[in-house]
Amino acid sequence: MLDAIGADDIEDLFDIPDAVRFDGAFGIEGASEQAVTQRLQRTLGRNSDSxxxxxxxxxxxxxPSVVDHLSLRSEFITSYTQYQPEVSQGFLQVLFEFQSLVTELTGMDVANCSMYDAATALGEAATLADRVREASGSVILVPDYLRAERRAVLDNYTDGSDLSVREFPTEDGMVHPETLRQSLDEDVLLVYLENPTPEGIIEEHLIEVGSIVDEVESLLCIGSDLVALSLLQNPGTVGADIVVGNAGILGLPAAYGMGIGIFACRDDFLRQIPGRLVGASRDSAGDRTYTLTLQTREQHIRRERATSNICSNQAWVALRTAIHAMYLxxxxxxxxxxxxxxxxxxxxxxxxxxxxxxxxxxxxxxxxxxxxxxxxxxxxxxxxxxxxxxxxxxxxxxxxxxxxxxxxxxxxxxxxxxxxxxxx
The missing domain is CATH 3.90.1150.10 (Aspartate Aminotransferase, domain 1)
Incomplete structure (x- = not known):
């Protein structure tokens, strides 16, 4: 192989400056795989177990072990978007099923195939509301219990635009209809709340909240997660226009990162939804196929006309979430x-x-x-x-x-x- 590429020695393949290159003896004896594993286990055993x-x-x-077993198949290991449907039918079908799962649990008409996390999904909800606004309002109204990291991302999304973020007070850790009513005015474009809240409280007044927001013709966005949505009130039945949240609680360990957000909305906003959509169609032989559709992302049209400028996606993470949910x-x-x-x-x-x-x-x-x-x-x-x-x-x-x-x-x-x- 060295002859084929015109190299005299394996060292020709590396260009490491002498000043930083280690050129001594490692002082590590050779060991079998079993011996290495046992040594690592002894080292790990020194950690505290909390x-x-x-x-x-x-x-x-x-x-479940099936999540690792299936998601680590070589056909699925990619960090890239499935742009070539003719060679990505399996993965595209999984993403389609993920979207179907999200729409069923949220009660919304359409969902994309992932966001980075719940915080970026909330930011995208604000910009979607701005694009579809029917009133003159420009205020994003959020509860005082909103987590600092989500508020920071939302502020970043609205900074530099005519949108602004305003807090409204909650009582006993939850949104009370009359308190919300007093905070609403013609400037409010979007109302956001979470169920359950960051303190684990289940909101008890969602139906009344939905009616109040609808009265002033503002949009309602509810944040939740896939496990909670399987039991709590369906956001679609209480008048939500947009649902965002966290899906990574299924299929992912809580290990310093790698999350996944969900984004679902009413059919009225289909052409304004951020992220990617996988659609079902028929090929020339009449067989059911899957492909990316309505690609109003920054790679496909002019940046200033794109619905979102988030470039990559969480497809592999969505795969793990879908496997876990379908297994259950x-x-x-x-x-x-x-x-x-x-x-x-x-x-x-x-x-x-x-x-x-x-x-x-x-x-x-x-x-x-x-x-x-x-x-x-x-x-x-x-x-x-x-x-x-x-x-x-x-x-x-x-x-x-x-x-x-x-x-x-x-x-x-x-x-x-x-x-x-x-x-x-």
Whole structure:
């Protein structure tokens, strides 16, 4: 091979400056694969093993082995968009099924095949509302519980345009219809809220909220996630025009990144939806086929006329999410969501019996997570729990937030006992 490419030595293939090139002996003895694996396992065994009860937008759900097995097939391993439908039918069908899953759970007419994450999906919802606006409003109205990172992305999307972001107050951690009504005026273009909220509270007034927003002819955008949507009120039935959120809770570990957002909307906005759409059609032989359709993205038309300038997509992540959801099926997905309501209620009830703990801090129905007020300094509680092998989130000086799913269910009794000891 060296002769074929005209090289005299393997070193000719590398151009590493002498100043930074290591030219000594590595001092590492050769070892078999088994010996290397055992050494790595011993090293990993020195790490502390903690059980996390964190949440706050990133949730741990058990990932069936079938997700890795199928998604790691060589046919699916690509970071590129499926521009050639004639050689991408399998992947395009998976993305079509992902879109179908999202539309069914959100109650919307159409969904794209992924966004980067929930934050960018919210930003794109604001720009879509700007493009389809029927009124003169330019204000994006958001609740005061909106996470800082999502607010930062939304501010970035609206900066430099005539859009502005304004907060409205919530009561007891949720949106109350009359409070929202007082915050609405002719300047409001889009109202955004989340169900469940960042504190795990299930919104109880969505139907009234939908009616109030419709009265002033503003658009309503609801943020959620695929597991919650399988059990909670369908956004489409309460008057939502756009639904955004997080899908990566299915098929992805909570490991520092790699998320996926969902974006769905009414059919009226079909030609303004950001991201990519996979459509079903027929080929010359009459067989069902799949292809990218309505490609109003920046690669295909002039930048200033594109609906979105997000270039890449999360296709492979959408594949993993679709596999996980289809493996669970409708009944399995609903059963998972049901556990996400029962387990927090169980843990909150047990913690509330501990002197110095009030849980949940807000009297409402919760999904996955809840707040607990503690009489001790919250930072001390968090630190002492960490030393016992449990990780929770500190909200403020007297409040912690706790997330419970099926992945930490087996440690509930130990966790409650640890809190009891810390509070003594």
């Amino acid at each position: 059980t996390e009860f964190l949440g706050r937008g990133h949730y741990s759900h058990y990932i 099926g409708p009944d399995g997905l609903t059963a998972l969501a049901d556990r996400c309501t029962r387990l927090p209620a169980q843990v909150a009830s047990e913690l509330d019996q501990i002197e110095g703990v009030s849980a949940p801090a807000t009297q409402a129905y919760h999904f996955r997570e809840f707040k607990a007020e503690v009489e001790k300094d919250a930072s001390e509680v968090v630190s002492e729990l960490a030393s016992e092998g449990f990780v929770v989130h500190e909200l403020n000086e007297q409040t912690i937030q706790i997330c419970v799913t099926e992945t930490n269910e087996h440690r509930i009794d130990d966790f409650v006992e640890a809190v009891r000891e810390v509070m003594e």
